[in-house]
Amino acid sequence: MDTRRLELLVALARLGSMREVADELGVTTSTVSQQIAALAREAGTALLEPVGRRVRLTPAGRRLADHGVTILAAVEAARADLDPDAEPAGSVRVAGFATAIRRSLVPLLASLRSTRVQMLIAEHEPAEALDLLADDAVDLALVYDYALAPRTVDDRFEATPLWTARWGLAVPADSAHEDGTAHAVVARHRHDDWIVNSRNDADERVVAALAAHSGSAPRIVHRADSLDLVQDLVAAGLGVGLLAESVTVRPGVRLLPLREPDVLLRAFAVVRRGRAAWAPLALVAGRLTSTVDTNGSRR
Known part of the structure; x- marks a missing residue:
């Protein structure tokens, strides 16, 4: 149904005469009559009936006018919701x-x-x-x-x-003290088992990129989604893995900085x-x- 025709029907239900509808909406009486007749064809039922020289809404016309109030309000709400100049309103779904x-x-x-x-x-x-x-x-x-x-x-x-965040390499606390570039640190742990994310390959990709500098490849053995679990595995001596420098390092774990090149996580x-x-x-x-x-x- 054409919502412009619904608007005429709702106005007729409120005002009671086609002339008043025409005057209020700035159209001719003939236009009101023609548009409501077209709406009746769309609805498949008579919407008006004659009463002397005037017309009134049929029961179907009154029901459609009631629906029209709700429909027109919903259309106006949708317009307002999509208007970039209107006050923002709605639910934003974020993952x-x-x-x-x-x-x-x-x-x-x-x-x-x-x-x-x-x-x-x-x-x-x-x-x-x-x-x-x-x-x-x-x-x-x-x-x-x-x-x-x-x-x-x-x-x-x-x-x-x-934002960006620096990451380092979590190793068992009793590992030998070491420093140097990120490439050198990763190369010294090329024979260790590695722990990476179980639901995303970003860790694996960056570790592989660092290891490739020395011609090696990380031996991926464990996968964990939680950084707490990564630390548990490292503390238990089961491997090494990337860890954000901002987290609190627990006993049994030492965090080695990875610099030159810096290992930076980037959020988007x-x-x-x-x-x-x-x-x-x-x-x-x-x-x-x-x-x-x-x-x-x-x-």
Whole structure:
């Protein structure tokens, strides 16, 4: 049904005469009559009946007019929701890795309480978050990679940098003291078992890139999603693995800095191309990128 015709019917139900509808909406009486007749054809039932020289709504016409009030209100709400100049209102669905949620999203919640925007948050590793974004199951994805092993975001998406975080190598506390470049540190542990992320290959990619400098390849044995579990495995002597420098190192673990080249995790906010102007998403994304956090960690 044409919503412009519905508007005429709703006005007729309120005002009672076609002339008053025409005067209020700035059209002719003939136009009102023709458009409501067309609406009746669309609805497949009579909407008006004659009463002397006037007309009134049939029972079907009154029911459709009642529906029309709700329909027109919903259309107006949709227009307001999509208007980039209107106050942002709606739910923004976000998928992201845990540290970005804690460090970037949670601090925004208090400031959003004074708006009509809410966030619906789900924890996902980058590949999972990007799949959800591609399927239009979320509106915003928070993802990461390492500067030494960058991951290209395809043309469907737009990525905005958020923050970077330094990472080091977690080794058992009783390991021999060592320093040197990142390449040298990794090379000295080429015979150790390695622990990487179980749900994302970013760790594996950057470790492989560092090890390749000395012509070796890391022996990946264990996979863990939690950095707490990574530390447990390292403390138990089961291997070595990457660890954010910002985390608290537990007994039994020593964190070796990785420098020259630095191992930097990079966090990004990603949206579908062409969606960034949607007012609620623009509000959240704008607040995310308005501050720079250089002390992030991954999970």
